[in-house]
Amino acid sequence: MKKSRESGFLFCGLCGTMLILKTTKCAECPLCKTTRNAKDIIDKNIAYTVSAEDIRRELGISLFGEKAQEDAELPKIKKACEKCQHPELVYTTRQTRSADEGQTTYYTCPNCSHRFTEG
Ligand SMILES: [Zn+2]
Ligand SMILES: [Zn+2]
Structure with missing residues (x-):
């Protein structure tokens, strides 16, 4: 009798459907929505399929200056906002x-976040 303990896949205790890892902490059955603490069942296989990006998001670590850099790359134009007159x-x-x-x-x-189009 083969045990699938080492496969790294998790199955729902109620309906036997393969669970989907929702976050690094929680797995959910797509059929009956039962959730299980991923800690109970997680093994190294799964831990490695979760990307560094997921873990960062999970831990709430934001990338240093990512947002600021994005803003700096946006083209700007001398034109007054039709709502707040920001120049x-x-x-x-x-x-x-x-x-x-x-x-x-x-x-x-960038001042009042008002959006409009022209053209
Ligand atoms: Zn289920
Ligand atoms: Zn404005």
Whole structure:
């Protein structure tokens, strides 16, 4: 009789469906929604399939300066926000499918987060 203890897969105690690892701490049965503490059942196999990214998210560790860097890369334009009159807006452009219509410019106000389009 083969025991599947070492396979690293977890099965629902109620219906026998293979559990899905929802987080690093909790596994859930997709059928009956029974959850189990992953600690009970987790083994090294699974621990290694969880990416470093998942663990960081799980632990709530944010990447250093990731957000700030994103912001710095956004193009800005001297244009007043139509809501709060903030003089500089972040913008992105997108070419519409039809060449006749040209491109649409999306503006986001960094001050009040107001979004509007032009084009
Ligand atoms: Zn189940
Ligand atoms: Zn604004």
